[in-house]
Amino acid sequence: MEIKIVRDVLEANDQLAESIRKRLNRAGVRMFNIMSSPGSGKTTLLEKLIPILRGRGLRIGVIEGDITTTRDAERIQPLDIPVAQINTEPFGGDCHLGAEVIWPALDQLGIEQLDLVLIENVGNLVCPAEFDTGAHANLVILSVTEGEDKPLKYPLMFRVCQLAVIHKTDLLPYLDVDPERIETHIRQIRPEMTVLRASSKSGSGLTAIADWLIAFKGND
Amino acid sequence: MHELAIAQNILRIVEDEMGSRRLQDGLRKIHLKAGKMHAIIPESLAFNFNVIKRQSPLTELAELIIEEIPLVIRCRSCAHQTGIDEALFLCPACGSPAIDIISGQELYIDSLDLKTDND
Numbered sequence: 001m002e003i004k005i006v007r008d009v010l011e012a013n014d015q016l017a018e019s020i021r022k023r024l025n026r027a028g029v030r031m032f033n034i035m036s037s038p039g040s041g042k043t044t045l046l047e048k049l050i051p052i053l054r055g056r057g058l059r060i061g062v063i064e065g066d067i068t069t070t071r072d073a074e075r076i077q078p079l080d081i082p083v084a085q086i087n088t089e090p091f092g093g094d095c096h097l098g099a100e101v102i103w104p105a106l107d108q109l110g111i112e113q114l115d116l117v118l119i120e121n122v123g124n125l126v127c128p129a130e131f132d133t134g135a136h137a138n139l140v141i142l143s144v145t146e147g148e149d150k151p152l153k154y155p156l157m158f159r160v161c162q163l164a165v166i167h168k169t170d171l172l173p174y175l176d177v178d179p180e181r182i183e184t185h186i187r188q189i190r191p192e193m194t195v196l197r198a199s200s201k202s203g204s205g206l207t208a209i210a211d212w213l214i215a216f217k218g219n220d
Numbered sequence: 221m222h223e224l225a226i227a228q229n230i231l232r233i234v235e236d237e238m239g240s241r242r243l244q245d246g247l248r249k250i251h252l253k254a255g256k257m258h259a260i261i262p263e264s265l266a267f268n269f270n271v272i273k274r275q276s277p278l279t280e281l282a283e284l285i286i287e288e289i290p291l292v293i294r295c296r297s298c299a300h301q302t303g304i305d306e307a308l309f310l311c312p313a314c315g316s317p318a319i320d321i322i323s324g325q326e327l328y329i330d331s332l333d334l335k336t337d338n339d
Binding site for chain 1: 257
């Protein structure tokens with residue numbers, strides 16, 4: 001006997017993510033989920049970006065996600081802003097952050113006193129793309145050392161993001177990489193993607209990222 | 221990579237559906253539709269499911285049947301509709317980026333097969 005049920009496998013996460021977005025909207029807070037492979041420079045980018053955002057008068061909170069260690073949260077600590085570190089190892093070493101760990105992290109941050117929350121997701125280009133964190137927009141950071149065809153290899157990640165940052169552009173003189181080709185490949189996966197180029201080391205492009213975060217309205 | 225999390229979600233949903241129908245046994249098959257965008261590896265998902273299904277008497281005899289749904293896109297500019305093998309979201313007919321994804325993004329449990337008295 002067949003019973004038709006038609007239930008989305010990710011419904012529980014999606015429902016909680018919607019609740020998170022409603023909660024953020026009520027508090028007047030925007031949240032952005034920053035994803036990438038390990039070593040793309042997410043933490044360094046945050047270290048440089050947060051002072052720029054604070055300089056514009058914004059109150060920032062950060063949710064740090066890693067399988068283990070609190071090293072990233074420790075790097076953000078000196079910036080003197082609320083940081084919530086999630087280690088997924090106690091959950092079995094989850095390779096992504098799900099909505100169920102974001103909700104209590106928001107409690108920890110005290111979002112009523114914040115304008116912007118940045119999630120630094122677990123370094124992984126595969127799984128985090130599947131799990132809506134409740135953020136208003138997703139960002140993917142792709143460093144120039146990772147290869148021009150990365151977007152083609154990880155289409156779901158590039159499909160679910162609204163901003164792609166081509167990072168570590170200071171290294172371009174030492175590489176046989178054409179950032180135009182990276183951008184072309186990104187647009188083959190998501191034609192409407194906003195693509196910015198940046199170097200945390202030189203400071204290039206960081207203001208444009210801050211502008212984009214501040215200007216972002218709603219989620220698509 | 222996250223096939224275990226997917227398997228755990230499947231288990232929870234199936235337990236919920238069986239519970240709401242007051243069914244305590246008899247589950248033999250779970251029909252999952254997995255769109256190509258999710259890049260689920262069927263062998264890995266089935267493997268993970270077979271490990272955790274033993275946690276519950278409701279599911280321990282159930283087989284997970286995975287149907288892969290292909291990626292199909294339709295162009296908003298020229299109305300061309302086609303299946304695509306690679307996740308390149310440009311119309312192959314006119315090159316327009318204005319495309320809609322018709323299928324390939326879904327991930328849902330479609331139906332359950334229960335043992336009947338004839339089995």
